[in-house]
Amino acid sequence: MGEPAPAPPPESAPPEALLVRFTREPGRPDEATFFRVSSPSKPAAMPHRVTIPSGYSLxxxxxxxxxxxxDSAEAPAFICNPITGETARVPKAPPPMGFxxxxxxxxxxxxxxxxxxxxxxxxxxxxPFSSIHGKDIDLCVCTLDGAAGGGRWRQSSFRSQCPLLSTLLPVLVQGKLYLVTTGKTGPGERRNPDGLLEVDVATEARRTHRLPFEADQYHSAWDPLVNSCEMGGRLCLAVDILSGTETTARKIQFWVLMSSSPPAHHDQQLESDNLRWDLRYSFRVDGNYYFFQPRSVWFDDGEMTLCYRDYNxxxxxxxxxxxxxPSPDADCPQxxxxxxxxxMPSNCQWNIxxxxxPSLLSPxxxxxxASCWDGDEERQKFEHALLLALE
Known part of the structure; x- marks a missing residue:
């Protein structure tokens, strides 16, 4: 018998920040390179580069x-361990229902x-658009256990008051996934974040919370002004507050999700009385706000420092x-x-x-x-029949 697979790292361990650089050049496969950037050690490159299929992103x-x-129903996702460089594809999900x-x-x-x-x-x-009756979200879930009979997708749908915001990455904190939703939108409209979809990984129960700020205070043409990370084992939202139409008078607020009661049912909708958001820190920043540029936030546990990347x-x-x-309206330091x-060079993109x-868990x-992937058996039958026909 072989050695047991390394266990995932305990979630009590402080998370680190990972810099991922994508290199995209014509005529060459896309590549991803990884760097650990959290203290106390100096930023350092990991030894492996990973080939990324064209059009894929983290x-x-x-x-x-x-x-x-x-962003395609036909493209299978794949998972990667940046320490070992190992990758594994997951069978593609079934076509979405109801679209x-x-x-x-x-x-x-x-x-x-x-x-x-x-x-x-x-x-x-x-x-991306909502309606007066809400919006259906098609959900597919695949339990990854590595078994030959695993990799099967379960499909369902649920009703959401607002669409998911596709430009913000999902965040995993203490066994729960968090995705941001937008305000109600119509074709040609853009709205900033309005709610937070919480998904329990174990039970797959879902509920939507209200965010600790009002989306209506932002101009509908601006790109999302909220990012998320983990701080002390809790979800933290970094909110970029602009003063009206002025893009140089800004402050960054950091809200921490302190508590939430168990959902009353499987798909609990927007509520605010079952949450407590604490405004932990805020600071003022100078400089212009650049639209549609990469942003990210992380908390450096070693230095006890909030880090916010705003484009350049x-x-x-x-x-x-x-x-x-003391309050969202209080004066805050620079x-x-x-x-x-x-x-940034024209042939690469990066973010943190x-x-x-870090873990040695192999994907x-x-x-x-691979022999269990959807469609492999059908392709093998076709190849066999084709070769017989060509004899």
Whole structure:
């Protein structure tokens, strides 16, 4: 018998920040390179580069594993361990139900439940527009146990008051996935975040919470002004507050989700009385706001520092010895450090992702064997019949 697979890292361990750089050049396969950037050690490159299928991007971080996916119902997701460089494809999900045309989004998220020690891959399919009666979201779930009979997708649908926001990555915190929803929208309209969809990985129960701020205070043409990470084992939202139409007078607020009661039923809708959001920290920043540019947030547990990447600037704000903010409207200090980032080459993209916990867990122990993938048996029968016909 072989050695047992390494266990996932305990979620009590502080998460790290992982820099992922994508290189895309014509005539060459896309590549991803990884760097650990959290203290106390200096930022360092990992030894492996991973080939990425064209059109794929990082969907989310699940402890020591990364999920890459493409916004397509036909494209299978794959998972990767950046330490070992191992990758494994997951059988593609079934076609979404209830969509006859128009624009639809597919959001993939890899989750892990500490209570069941199971990994599950979720695919959420929805329209970016809402209606007066809400919006159906098609949900497919695949339990990843590596068995030959595993990798089967379960499909269902649920009603949501608002569409999911496809431009923000799902975040995994303490066995729960969090996805941000938008305000009610129509064709040609853009709205900022309005709610937070919570999915329990173990039970797959879902509910939607209200965010601690009002989406209506933002201009509908602006891209989302909220990012999320884990802080002290809790979900943290970083909210970029702009003053009216002024894009240079800004402050960043950090809200922490403190408590939530168990859902009354499987699909609990927007509620605010079952949550407590605490405004922990905020700081003022100078400089222009650039639309439609990469942003990210993470908490450096080693330095007790909030880090906020805003396109070509990194803001770092120490929390050691600081008290929580008294109210959202209170005056807040200037950010401690503002670091200009180097210009990004035209052939690469990069960002920093929170929630990474190094692990030697192999994705090959989770995905079913390639022979069990959807469609392989059908293709083998076709090849056999074709060769017989050509004899």
């Amino acid at each position: 969907s989310n971080v699940c402890n020591g594993l990364l999920c890459f996916a493409r 006859t045309g128009g624009t639809i989004y597919h959001i993939f998220a890899l989750g892990f439940s500490p209570s069941t020690t199971e990994h599950k891959l979720f695919r959420f399919t929805c329209s 600037v990194l803001f770092k704000h120490g929390t050691r010895g600081r008290s929580p903010e 950010c401690d450090r503002q670091i200009k980032l180097p210009q 992702f929170a929630g990474y916990r 090959l122990t989770l995905a079913p064997p």
